[in-house]
Amino acid sequence: MAVRSPILNVMVGAAEKASRTLKRDFGEVENLQVSRKGTNDFVTAADTRTEKTLQYELAKARPAFGFIMEESGVVEGEDKNRTWIIDPIDGTTNFIHGIPHFAISIALMEYGELVAGLVYNPVFDEMFLAEKGQGATCNNRRLRVSSRIELSESVLATGIPHYGRGDHPSFLTQLTAAMSQTAGVRRFGSAALDLAYVAAGRFDGFWETGLKSWDIAAGILLVKEAGGFITEIDGKGDCLNGGSVLASNPRLHKPLSNLLTGKKTERLRAR
Ligand code: IPD
Ligand code: CA
Numbered sequence: 001m002a003v004r005s006p007i008l009n010v011m012v013g014a015a016e017k018a019s020r021t022l023k024r025d026f027g028e029v030e031n032l033q034v035s036r037k038g039t040n041d042f043v044t045a046a047d048t049r050t051e052k053t054l055q056y057e058l059a060k061a062r063p064a065f066g067f068i069m070e071e072s073g074v075v076e077g078e079d080k081n082r083t084w085i086i087d088p089i090d091g092t093t094n095f096i097h098g099i100p101h102f103a104i105s106i107a108l109m110e111y112g113e114l115v116a117g118l119v120y121n122p123v124f125d126e127m128f129l130a131e132k133g134q135g136a137t138c139n140n141r142r143l144r145v146s147s148r149i150e151l152s153e154s155v156l157a158t159g160i161p162h163y164g165r166g167d168h169p170s171f172l173t174q175l176t177a178a179m180s181q182t183a184g185v186r187r188f189g190s191a192a193l194d195l196a197y198v199a200a201g202r203f204d205g206f207w208e209t210g211l212k213s214w215d216i217a218a219g220i221l222l223v224k225e226a227g228g229f230i231t232e233i234d235g236k237g238d239c240l241n242g243g244s245v246l247a248s249n250p251r252l253h254k255p256l257s258n259l260l261t262g263k264k265t266e267r268l269r270a271r
Helices: 006-035 039-061 092-096 168-181 191-199 213-225 250-261
Strands: 065-069 073-075 079-090 103-110 113-121 126-131 135-138 155-158 184-186 205-208 229-231 245-248
Touching (some): 006 092, 006 113, 006 126, 039 065, 039 103, 079 092, 079 213, 103 191, 103 213, 113 191, 113 213, 126 191, 135 213, 155 168, 155 191, 168 184, 191 205, 205 250, 213 229, 213 245, 229 250
Parallel strands (some): 065 079, 155 205
Antiparallel strands (some): 065 073, 205 245, 229 245
16 A cells, blocks of 8 residues: 555544544543542543544545444435444543553445455554555555464454353353463453454454444454455354454464364364
């Protein structure tokens, strides 16, 4: 991606604008931690404010496009074939706790296909971008998924179900399998960044269930454009709306799917 396309410029402009206030809000969270009162309300307001700025900036540039947003839901556009999919703060729990690992995520869906994606961590100033057929970058550096082929050398990321969310026993079964065969499992708390890190080759794989389209839409394109595979955990299907996600480099994808679904494999190595 030598020259950034007009659509990515629009997305970057919107994310940069929204992140100015978001970074200020993140700074405030530390003060709120001291009193503890009102942190959640403050973060909800920051979430909504960020989303409104993104919506305003994107609509200013492309007035006819529709929206699917975490906070405000669906807004139909005049153009029924083009929709922005937005998560204003992916990693809200980190944000609430003053942990600088969260991101703005924006994707563009055109005729049912993801064509552009942005994941931006404003604290580290890492801008992950992908455009269909044009590859993926982080701060203008081209991304490529990892080339590891041994599960025993691979580091995976996941999302751990928590109070009131997810199927705890089946996650524990998956974790037990992953622990026994890999070099380690990480839980960083932002699915959008987890996928961006797979695209960047930092993680060799990522799996999670119960995700929403706004958590992963941009990340899906990042992984694909960086040469990775991304499906549901059983290795089939389009993971955007199913909520079950498995992303990795092409060589590890099948062995990981087998591992996480409990299928017996002759060898648990990628070859
Ligand atoms: C969450 C994050 C987290 C994942 C959760 C998501 P949010 O999104 O992506 O990593 O484990 O399933 O809901 O709530 O921070 O926008
Ligand atoms: Ca999210």
